[in-house]
Amino acid sequence: MTAIRRILIANRGEIATRIIRTCRELGIETVLAASEADRDSVPARLADRTVCIGPARSAQSYLNIPAIVHAATSVAAQAIHPGYGFLSERSAFARACEEHGLVFIGPTPEQIEAVGDKLRARAEAEASNVPVVPGGAVGSAEEAAALGRQIGAPLLVKAVGGGGGRGMKRVDRLEDLPHALELASSEAGAAFGDARVYLERFVARGRHVEVQVLGDGAGRVIHLGERDCSVQRRYQKLIEETPAPGLPRRLRRDLLEAGVRFAERLAYRGAGTVEFLLDLERNAFFFLEMNARIQVEHPVTEAVTGVDLVAEQIAIASGAGLRLTQSDVRPRGCALECRVNAEDPSRGFQPSPGLVTEVAWPTGAGIRVDTHIERGSRIAPFYDSLMAKVIAHAPDRVSAVARLRAAITAAHVEGVATNLPFHAAVLDDAEFQAGGVDTGFVARFVERHRAG
């Protein structure tokens, strides 16, 4: 057991604010490692101390491993919480923490590597009897052609080092495969430092459903239900919910068990998410990837389970193990989350940085808002455009959607454009209200509204 009394937070924005909140409840001191652009941010004010680790550009601040580790040891923090993005899934960072006697609040470096390499993750899934999308590694153009014929078009060429939609190419005709392969490989080499690619069948109509897991690092794993994140635009999630609407009971059980099996095989430590693609035409699910971190959309799970996932992350990291059994997890009701971004849906979702001159976030029964934005906050162009997450919880989906809709109407932002009107329109949409839309929904929705 490591007594964690002071945590350095190596992140920014709403997730930094979120982590500080739980630390306060636990009586843990927080030190925020902030870039120069974030010195006056809300989390910088909420943290017990803020240390400026570098200039605005992430490469020299939020991705600066030496500066962050040095800062953590200098302020005598016992642990580092990496949040999501930035260094959260860099094994070199987790390893640097270990080497300097700091507790990394997350999985082991080996686990990060196992799931970061998408081909290895596929192999681990197969080994744990978790279905994967038909496909596999290709070493040469000949191998690719043979595998391509076997899978059939359309298919995807994916980068081994990619993930979350990055490093993918769709091939509709097999004769285009050699060219796409070459292009994908050279792009992957440039973007991820790893030119390896693999093929996967392209699932035309699929839903993105993921399983939240917690592992003690010694082989015990529980799940906290699933989340449906099919409302996405170009692989960027916009609305997430739990439970996934309309899943057949057996399919849900199999999916949750598959997520647990995958994490068990790795003896996974901490909070993680196993992502699946639900093939609507075949009524089957396939492993996509595992995210070895806290997810942006974790609050919907917290809303229905009542479990503070950040507190569990800290408990596991301190060596307390899993404090919950599977039967302790009893999800109640339905929760949905809208990601409010500083972007303009009327201009192709272009980012809209600037100064927030007025802001009002909704409050009320069943409403939670995770944010770092207040009047006078500046949306810097160097970082992502996430301003807030508005979460609604209610006994059933219809009431939860209505609650969220009212909350989105009550939210008010001036100074920057936001996607609030987009959320309002989606929540009013009949197809969305019916539940269970596929990942092509947003594209069709945008097209329909442009035409109308």
Place this chain on the structure above:
Amino acid sequence: MTLTAKDVAEITRLLEESSFDELYLELDGLKLSLRRGGAAPNPSPTEAPVASLPSESRASVPGPAGAPARAAAPDRATAPSRAPPTDPAIQDVPAPLLGTFYRAPKPGAPPFIEVGARVEEETIIGIIEVMKLMNTVRAGIRGRVTEILARDGALVEYGETLVRIGKTG
């Protein structure tokens, strides 16, 4: 089209609130050029906060690769306001990176500089250690040391004022 004094004031306010250092506006027969106080003219606003420091103090930091470099990040827009000296002839030397500051080349050795010392641009004023990597920090300007703010062996943050130097010829 013409601009009234009120228009210019409004544009100035917009620049103040933006994250940009400079603004060029060209209308029919009118050119307006605004620059945030003290910002070095283009082409390298990014370099402004540390431009006076030798490149080695930055180059020696092993920056993790892989992050997309954003062009022209206007760092200065959010520079820390640490009660700068009112005398314009006195300049702050900021820490070019976070680390542990050392005033001397090794324990027990005389410090690189003392208050009152004359320094040239290239004069070493201290060392910042980050994870066992020593980065020399140079004065960057000619003058006389008026104040040493950073304590020996203490953590200095990025941009924190290390010493103050009174400019001379």
